[in-house]
Amino acid sequence: MIISINKASGYVGKEVQIAGWLYNKRSSGKLQFLILRDGSGLMQAVVFKKGVSEETWGIGEEITQESSVIATGTISEEPRSPGGFELQVTSLELVQKAEEYPISPKEHGIEFLMDNRHLWLRSKRQHAILRVRHQIIRAMRDYLDDRDFTLVDPPIFTPNACEGTSTLFETEYFGSKAYLTQSGQLYEEAAAMALGKVYSFGPTFRAEKSKTRRHLTEFWMLEPEVAYMDINGDMDLIEDFMVEVVARVLDKCGEELKVLERDTSTLEKVTKSFPRISYDEAAKILQDKGTGFEYGSDFGGTDETVIAESFDRPVMIHSWPADIKAFYMKRDPNDKSKVLAVDVIAPEGHGELVGGSQREDNLDELRKRIKEHDLSEKHFEWYLDLRRYGSVPHSGFGIGLERTVGWICGLKHVRESIPFPRMMHRLTP
Numbered sequence: 001m002i003i004s005i006n007k008a009s010g011y012v013g014k015e016v017q018i019a020g021w022l023y024n025k026r027s028s029g030k031l032q033f034l035i036l037r038d039g040s041g042l043m044q045a046v047v048f049k050k051g052v053s054e055e056t057w058g059i060g061e062e063i064t065q066e067s068s069v070i071a072t073g074t075i076s077e078e079p080r081s082p083g084g085f086e087l088q089v090t091s092l093e094l095v096q097k098a099e100e101y102p103i104s105p106k107e108h109g110i111e112f113l114m115d116n117r118h119l120w121l122r123s124k125r126q127h128a129i130l131r132v133r134h135q136i137i138r139a140m141r142d143y144l145d146d147r148d149f150t151l152v153d154p155p156i157f158t159p160n161a162c163e164g165t166s167t168l169f170e171t172e173y174f175g176s177k178a179y180l181t182q183s184g185q186l187y188e189e190a191a192a193m194a195l196g197k198v199y200s201f202g203p204t205f206r207a208e209k210s211k212t213r214r215h216l217t218e219f220w221m222l223e224p225e226v227a228y229m230d231i232n233g234d235m236d237l238i239e240d241f242m243v244e245v246v247a248r249v250l251d252k253c254g255e256e257l258k259v260l261e262r263d264t265s266t267l268e269k270v271t272k273s274f275p276r277i278s279y280d281e282a283a284k285i286l287q288d289k290g291t292g293f294e295y296g297s298d299f300g301g302t303d304e305t306v307i308a309e310s311f312d313r314p315v316m317i318h319s320w321p322a323d324i325k326a327f328y329m330k331r332d333p334n335d336k337s338k339v340l341a342v343d344v345i346a347p348e349g350h351g352e353l354v355g356g357s358q359r360e361d362n363l364d365e366l367r368k369r370i371k372e373h374d375l376s377e378k379h380f381e382w383y384l385d386l387r388r389y390g391s392v393p394h395s396g397f398g399i400g401l402e403r404t405v406g407w408i409c410g411l412k413h414v415r416e417s418i419p420f421p422r423m424m425h426r427l428t429p
């Protein structure tokens with residue numbers, strides 16, 4: 001019977017099979033120590049020359065790194081072995097003998113590893129990151145599912161520019177043009193008017209021409225949208241959501257975070273309440289520190305890092321100058337130069353994780369903004385309908401999955417937070 005390595009504790013003293021790959025090995029004349037991995041964990045398999053057939057001993061000698069192998073044997077407890085258990089091998093079956101594996105335990109350059117991403121995923125660190133990513137997705141979805149949100153999938157092909165026209169990926173669409181979606185938000189607004197509380201979760205695309213450690217051209221975004229919720233409700237929701245997601249990962253991914261050598265003390269501080277400061281207050285922090293920041297402009301990566309240094313948990317920045325934000329954001333009734341928007345900046349230099357806002361719900365105002373932003377009015381008629389037929393105050397936000405994974409795992413670059421990253425200079429593998 002084939003068992004998973006991470007379930008070994010239930011089989012002590014029993015004969016089982018481990019189906020996996022050779023991770024590492026060492027051998028003396030009489031004993032072979034094969035470290036096997038099966039996706040669920042690592043286990044040492046011990047082959048004693050006198051206890052096995054000549055064929056099995058031969059396989060143990062010949063087997064190369066990443067060869068696929070099925071080992072049969074008895075599980076015993078062994079505190080010194082990875083995972084705490086060991087397999088006393090009775091026989092080995094070589095499924096395929098691997099060619100010389102390009103990734104060895106020595107240090108490799110990042111471009112080489114990225115070119116071999118399809119193999120690099122097998123390494124301990126990458127394995128841990130993918131496990132944390134999976135847990136983050138589960139936590140995010142569970143949070144919303146448990147609170148009666150309905151998942152509504154927006155299209156990937158769209159004629160609408162949601163987040164400005166400079167980062168659109170354009171494609172031919174049967175004689176007209178379509179864009180790959182930058183955000184599902186506009187469609188989630190339609191869905192919120194039908195279902196009240198909704199969210200989308202899927203890939204989004206931006207032709208980011210900058211090479212930074214925070215930008216991908218294809219990234220996953222989770223976007224909740226709620227009818228009859230204002231900007232303050234939005235900030236409460238974001239905060240509650242983020243606290244719960246981080247707590248879940250701390251609870252479920254202790255082993256993975258250890259592999260990643262993540263200092264979890266900073267994650268443990270992610271509790272209520274997050275500081276809420278206005279754009280003006282954030283700008284003052286930068287000016288007081290003498291960074292040369294110009295009031296009225298958007299915060300760059302370095303600005304975000306400097307602002308974050310003043311706080312021990314994610315910081316929410318609200319009340320943004322309208323000129324540097326998206327067309328759909330509602331103006332602040334008390335200061336028409338500002339919009340009811342919020343960005344959440346992560347601690348430790350991981351930058352903006354969340355962008356959210358209350359949406360403009362007035363038909364004439366919204367039509368004016370679409371014109372001002374030079375967007376195709378024809379393609380926004382359907383969106384304006386939402387303000388013609390039962391318009392209500394509503395708000396939502398988008399959280400970038402890869403930046404969240406990068407922050408929680410403590411990664412230096414978002415390229416490691418997605419299985420197969422897409423960036424300006426990377427389309428393969």
Ligand code: 4AD
Binds near residue numbers: 184208401
């Ligand atoms: O701030 P953004 O552009 O907001 C929106 O797209 C809204 N329509 C969301 C909404 O209100 N429903 O993007 C949201 C988040 C960012 O905070 C960031 O985490 C992530 O998406 N993001 C990226 N992640 C990786 N690479 C990129 N190029 C990203 N661009 C945005």
Ligand code: MG
Binds near residue numbers: 343352354355
């Ligand atoms: Mg943003």
